[in-house]
Amino acid sequence: MFLFCILSLTSVALAKVSVSDPSDIISPALWTADNAIVPNYNVPFVSVQPEALPAAYEFYDNSTSISHQSFSTTLNDTSVILAADHAELNLSFVDIQKSGYASNLLWSSFYGFNAAVNIANASTAHFDNLNITVHNGAANVYVYGTDSVVHVNNSWLYSSGPVSHGVYASGNGTAYVSNVQHFSGGKRSSSFSGDSPAGYIHVSDSVAHTIGIGSATFYALGGIYANNVVALSENGPTIFMDGTQEAYLTNCETTAGLLGGVAIFSSQIRTSGAILSLKSSKITTLGATMPGLWFGNTIIDVSLYDTQLVTASGILVVANYSQITQDFDYYASYLDNANLLPALVSVDVKESTLTGDLVAYNSSLISWNLSSHSSWTGAAYSGYGQAYLDVHLDLTSNWTLTNTTSLQNFTDADTTLSNIDSQGFDIYYNASASLNGYLGGKTIALVGGGKAIPA
Numbered sequence: 232m233f234l235f236c237i238l239s240l241t242s243v244a245l246a247k248v249s250v251s252d253p254s255d256i257i258s259p260a261l262w263t264a265d266n267a268i269v270p271n272y273n274v275p276f277v278s279v280q281p282e283a284l285p286a287a288y289e290f291y292d293n294s295t296s297i298s299h300q301s302f303s304t305t306l307n308d309t310s311v312i313l314a315a316d317h318a319e320l321n322l323s324f325v326d327i328q329k330s331g332y333a334s335n336l337l338w339s340s341f342y343g344f345n346a347a348v349n350i351a352n353a354s355t356a357h358f359d360n361l362n363i364t365v366h367n368g369a370a371n372v373y374v375y376g377t378d379s380v381v382h383v384n385n386s387w388l389y390s391s392g393p394v395s396h397g398v399y400a401s402g403n404g405t406a407y408v409s410n411v412q413h414f415s416g417g418k419r420s421s422s423f424s425g426d427s428p429a430g431y432i433h434v435s436d437s438v439a440h441t442i443g444i445g446s447a448t449f450y451a452l453g454g455i456y457a458n459n460v461v462a463l464s465e466n467g468p469t470i471f472m473d474g475t476q477e478a479y480l481t482n483c484e485t486t487a488g489l490l491g492g493v494a495i496f497s498s499q500i501r502t503s504g505a506i507l508s509l510k511s512s513k514i515t516t517l518g519a520t521m522p523g524l525w526f527g528n529t530i531i532d533v534s535l536y537d538t539q540l541v542t543a544s545g546i547l548v549v550a551n552y553s554q555i556t557q558d559f560d561y562y563a564s565y566l567d568n569a570n571l572l573p574a575l576v577s578v579d580v581k582e583s584t585l586t587g588d589l590v591a592y593n594s595s596l597i598s599w600n601l602s603s604h605s606s607w608t609g610a611a612y613s614g615y616g617q618a619y620l621d622v623h624l625d626l627t628s629n630w631t632l633t634n635t636t637s638l639q640n641f642t643d644a645d646t647t648l649s650n651i652d653s654q655g656f657d658i659y660y661n662a663s664a665s666l667n668g669y670l671g672g673k674t675i676a677l678v679g680g681g682k683a684i685p686a
């Protein structure tokens with residue numbers, strides 16, 4: 232169970248609403264040793280899918296429908312249920328219990344070894360009213376292969392132990408998830424995850440609660456398409472994303488406790504073209520220094536539409552010369568990855584009111600574009616070294632400064648800058664930045680006593 236706040240517009244009172252999740256029924260306190268297991272990825276990698284995917288119950292190349300039964304196994308490296316080789320498997324009102332360890336986490340991550348349920352090799356599945364409980368580290372539902380599709384409705388997924396994702400897609404597999412509750416207590420156990428080369432997760436009307444380090448609500452490797460998800464990641468962000476992936480969140484309300492509201496990066500060479508879109512959503516971050524959105528070693532376009540970022544730190548966006556490592560608990564430096572480059576982040580803000588700062592590190596860029604009745608209260612500054620900070624305002628948007636700010640490109644459709652309330656602070660703009668010609672290299676008085684000053 233976790234709490235989140237709803238702002239009542241009529242009374243301006245904060246109401247706390249509790250959301251139930253599977254940890255209300257099985258307390259993670261019973262599984263603390265399991266949840267303390269540190270995943271070991273220092274194991275031999277197999278680059279092709281192994282021929283045998285061990286499972287207690289196997290369904291090959293046929294269509295099967297089962298309801299009102301229970302299945303379980305306690306064996307290591309063994310799924311409870313496997314559907315493979317063009318199988319179709321429907322399960323309804325089925326209980327699945329899985330314990331037993333994974334000896335090779337790469338096989339688990341890339342091929343679904345030890346997952347409670349594995350849908351592989353051009354197989355399809357329709358699940359409703361599943362109750363899956365796993366211990367010792369196992370994905371609840373895994374889907375593998377380009378033509379594999381799993382539907383999971385009205386289901387209850389509980390996990391303890393490491394790398395126990397709720398719904399996990401890889402090998403280009405696709406999952407459609409609706410009305411699901413997932414809880415994980417272990418490390419690196421995100422609720423809805425893709426893995427290399429890609430997995431595609433469509434999730435709606437669901438609840439997710441994770442408590443382990445490295446456990447996000449969404450791990451985007453491929454695509455995440457979420458609608459109406461309420462989630463808490465106590466020791467992770469709402470989204471991890473590594474490389475050129477995409478995540479679209481609509482009507483989601485999430486809380487994140489470590490690294491950032493999102494933590495988006497390239498873990499090897501810097502990639503370009505990742506997409507983050509937040510629509511009618513709210514992300515709250517709890518940590519004293521955690522930004523709403525964190526980016527490292529990536530080039531990304533972000534879109535925020537009718538969205539709130541509520542941060543205890545007062546920092547909306549960080550763009551850094553950094554990445555996240557497999558430890559998932561710190562911002563890494565050049566010592567961890569000699570290929571690091573600055574983050575180049577363009578954020579389009581529409582129909583949103585945001586309060587907080589933009590912080591760029593070591594030649595990183597944040598281009599902040601406010602349009603369609605957006606309003607920003609904050610400042611922009613360098614966290615370390617040179618910071619490239621651009622601000623763009625349309626006629627319907629405005630900016631209230633909370634500190635002196637130095638900008639590169641600075642465009643305002645209101646060329647008198649009257650939609651900026653300086654509160655006595657100044658804006659220094661790069662007089663030779665290519666879009667700043669309209670300012671004529673002049674010092675311009677701002678509302679509230681500050682000035683825009685060429686630099």
Ligand SMILES: *[C@@H]1O[C@H](CO)[C@@H](O)[C@H](O)[C@H]1NC(C)=O
Nearest residue numbers: 280281282283284315316352
């Ligand atoms: C899945 O497909 C691969 C590649 O064709 C094959 O090697 C493997 O045996 C298949 N596995 C199962 C469980 O069907």
Ligand SMILES: *[C@@H]1O[C@H](CO)[C@@H](O)[C@H](O)[C@H]1NC(C)=O
Nearest residue numbers: 289290291292293294295296
């Ligand atoms: C499908 O095949 C599995 C074995 O692969 C078997 O156990 C199951 O009963 C079959 N289902 C049907 C409907 O024949």
Ligand SMILES: *[C@@H]1O[C@H](CO)[C@@H](O)[C@H](O)[C@H]1NC(C)=O
Nearest residue numbers: 294295296319320321356357
């Ligand atoms: C499985 O469910 C799907 C979707 O409801 C349905 O189209 C298909 O016929 C079902 N298959 C079996 C074997 O019941």
Ligand SMILES: *[C@@H]1O[C@H](CO)[C@@H](O)[C@H](O)[C@H]1NC(C)=O
Nearest residue numbers: 306307308331332333334367
């Ligand atoms: C299962 O894995 C655990 C943890 O690695 C190990 O202690 C145990 O001996 C394994 N069991 C078997 C039957 O191999």
Ligand SMILES: *[C@@H]1O[C@H](CO)[C@@H](O)[C@H](O)[C@H]1NC(C)=O
Nearest residue numbers: 256257326328362363364387
């Ligand atoms: C799911 O199964 C577990 C383990 O048997 C049980 O404790 C739990 O109450 C079940 N969940 C629901 C929602 O019934």
Ligand SMILES: *[C@@H]1O[C@H](CO)[C@@H](O)[C@H](O)[C@H]1NC(C)=O
Nearest residue numbers: 357358359382383384409435
């Ligand atoms: C599962 O949920 C989806 C999305 O709400 C819905 O379209 C689909 O009909 C549901 N399937 C079943 C078998 O309930």
Ligand SMILES: *[C@@H]1O[C@H](CO)[C@@H](O)[C@H](O)[C@H]1NC(C)=O
Nearest residue numbers: 375376377378401402403428
């Ligand atoms: C995933 O898609 C890629 C690109 O289309 C393809 O090369 C690869 O074989 C696919 N993998 C699987 C397991 O289907």
Ligand SMILES: *[C@@H]1O[C@H](CO)[C@@H](O)[C@H](O)[C@H]1NC(C)=O
Nearest residue numbers: 551552553562563564565592
């Ligand atoms: C920025 O990156 C450096 C490493 O380059 C790291 O030490 C620092 O903690 C990071 N800070 C943030 C807020 O990302």
Ligand SMILES: *[C@@H]1O[C@H](CO)[C@@H](O)[C@H](O)[C@H]1NC(C)=O
Nearest residue numbers: 552553564565593594615616
């Ligand atoms: C800053 O970037 C330079 C490369 O331009 C790199 O050598 C250095 O390690 C970075 N410093 C920090 C603190 O990130």
Ligand SMILES: *[C@@H]1O[C@H](CO)[C@@H](O)[C@H](O)[C@H]1NC(C)=O
Nearest residue numbers: 604605606627628629650652
């Ligand atoms: C700033 O924009 C917001 C959103 O459009 C609007 O509600 C507010 O009145 C504007 N403030 C000023 C000072 O123009």
Ligand SMILES: *[C@@H]1O[C@H](CO)[C@@H](O)[C@H](O)[C@H]1NC(C)=O
Nearest residue numbers: 588610612613633634635636
């Ligand atoms: C404003 O910026 C200055 C210089 O960077 C800093 O020392 C000060 O703490 C900032 N003030 C606020 C209110 O953020």
Ligand SMILES: *[C@@H]1O[C@H](CO)[C@@H](O)[C@H](O)[C@H]1NC(C)=O
Nearest residue numbers: 621639640661663664665666
């Ligand atoms: C300003 O924007 C233009 C056009 O996007 C870009 O080419 C340039 O690098 C930006 N920065 C500066 C300092 O001119």
